[in-house]
Amino acid sequence: MIRLSAFADEISPDLHEQITVLKEQGIHYIDLRGVWDTNVLQLNDNQLADIKRELEAEGIGVAAIASPIGKVPVTSSFEEHLQHFERALEVARYLNAPYIRIFSFYPPMLTEATEQGQESTPGIDAYREEIIQRLTVLTRKAEEAGVTLIHENEKLIFGDTIARNVDLLKSINSPRLRGVLDPANYLQCEQQPYPEAYEAISPWLEYVHVKDVNAAGELVVAGAGDGRWPDILRRLRADGYDGFLSLEPHLAAAGEYQGFSGSNLFRKASQALQHLLKEMDWEYA
Template identity: 30%
Template sequence: MFKLGVIGDEVSQDFATVVNFVKEFNLHSIEIRSVWDKLPHELTDTDIDEIKRLLDGTDIKIIGIASPFFKCDIGNAAERKEHLDILKGCIRTAKAFDTNLIRTFVFWDTGETEERWDEIIASYDEPRRMIDGEGIVLGMENESTTSLRTAKLTAEFIEQIDAPNIRGIWDPANEAHAKGGETPYPDAYNRMKPTMIHAHLKDAGPNPDTGEIESVPVGAGIIDWQGQLQALVDDGYEGHLCLETHWRSSLKIDEAILNRPAGQAFSEAGEEASRICIENLLTMIENLKQ
C-alpha cells in the first residue's frame, strides 16, 4: 500500500503546524518546498536543526525536496548557472534530512519542446554529473508550464536519458492543466507508470464562468481519483503520495505564485484547504479494494 504525505507549505510556513497536521491525520511524510519563507536551498544549519527537533520522537519522514530547479528560461545562461547553484544547495539539504529525492523541472515552456529536444536532453548533462555518487535521485515532474508539460513528454525525456537516478513524479492534475494533455487516469498515468518514483495529489476542474481549468478540492474535479488510487494499489505502488492541493477555500492564489509556489502568500488559508482534501482522500481510501 502506498504511503501518504503532504507538501509542507500547502499547510503552513510554520513547520510545527505542519508536523501537528501530519500527526493529526496519521500521515507518513512531509515533502519540503518552503519553510519559514525559505526555499530548500536557503535553509540554514540552524533551520535544519530546528526541523529535526520538531520531528524528534515522531515517525514522520522527510520524503523529498520539492526544489524549483530549472524553472527558468532555457536561453538565459545566467539563470541556468544560478539554478545549478540551487541544485547544489538542495543536494545539501536532502542529505541533511537523509532523503534521496529532489523534485526538478526542465525550463519554462517555449512552445518548441519538440524542435529543441536535443538541447533539452543535453541540459541535464551537468545536473547528472552533480548527483553522480551522491545517492540522489532527480524526480522529473510533468508540469504544464514547462517544456515537459505532459506525461508523454516527461516519460520520453526520462526514457531517453535512461539513468537510474532520473525518475518520474506523477501529478494527474498537472496533466489536466497541460496543453495537449491526455486523460490523466488511466491514459497519462500509464505513460508515467514505468518511470514513477513518487506522486502528488491534487484535483482540477473547469471554472463554471470561464471554463478554464483550475484547482478544486480533491475528489471534486475531473480526475478519476478513486480509479487512480485503486490503480496504485493494484500496481503495487509502495511509494509516497503527497497532498499538494493548490486549492484554497477562501481565496484564489495568484497565477505567478502558483507557478513558483513558496512563502506566506502561497500558504495562506492552506491548512483549512488541506484538511478538507485529506478528509476527502481518506474517504476514498476506505473504499479501495486491497
C-alpha cells in the same frame, strides 16, 4: 505499503503549525518546499538544523526535497543553476530525503525576445537537446550522490505533455531520474491523466502528487474533479505501487513556485484522499 506525505507549506509557513496538522491527519512524511516563507534551498544551515530536530522529535520523515530546480528559462545560466542544485543535494543528504523534485525548464521569457528584437520566442521544442543535456548533467550528479530525482509534469515546462515527458525520461534512461504522476497538472495541459498519462509513464513512475481539477478549471480535493482518482488509485494498487502519495492541493492559491491551502482546506484535502483509500481498503502509513 503506500505512505502519505504532504507539501506542508500548503498548511502554514510556520513549522509548528505544519507539524500539528500533519500529526492530526496521521501524515508522517513531508515534501519540504518551504518554511517561514523561505524556499527550501534558501534555508540556512541553522534553520535546517532546527527543522531536522523538530521533525525527528515528532516522528516525521522527509520524503522529498521539493526544490524549484528546472523551473527557470532554459536560456538562463546553467552554471548558476548548478550551484542551486548542489545545495539541493546537500539538503537532501542532511535530511535523509531519498528524492529531490525537479522540473524541465521553461522556454525563454518574452522579455528576452523583446530585448533581442524578436517578435516571438521559439517554442520549448526548439530547446530539446539543451534540456536533455542539462537534465543529464543533473542526473549524473544525483547518481553520484545516491539521490533520486523525480520530475514533475508542470504546465509550460518541457515535460508538461505526455509525449515530451516520456521523451526526456526515455532519453536519459537512468534509475536516478524517475517520473511524478500529477493528474491535475496533466489536466491543466489538456492531457488525460488516466489511462493515457499513467500508462505512458508507468515504466518510470515513482511518485504521485495528489490534487484534482474540475471541468471549470478549479483546483479541488481528490475525487471531486476530472482526475479519475478512484481509477488511478485502483490501478496503482493493482500494479503494486508502494511509494508516496503526496498532498499538494493548492486549494486557496496556486503560484509559480508554490501553492497554498491553509490548515482548514488542507484538512479537507487530506480527509478526501484518506476517504478514497479507506473505501478501497488500501492500507497506508
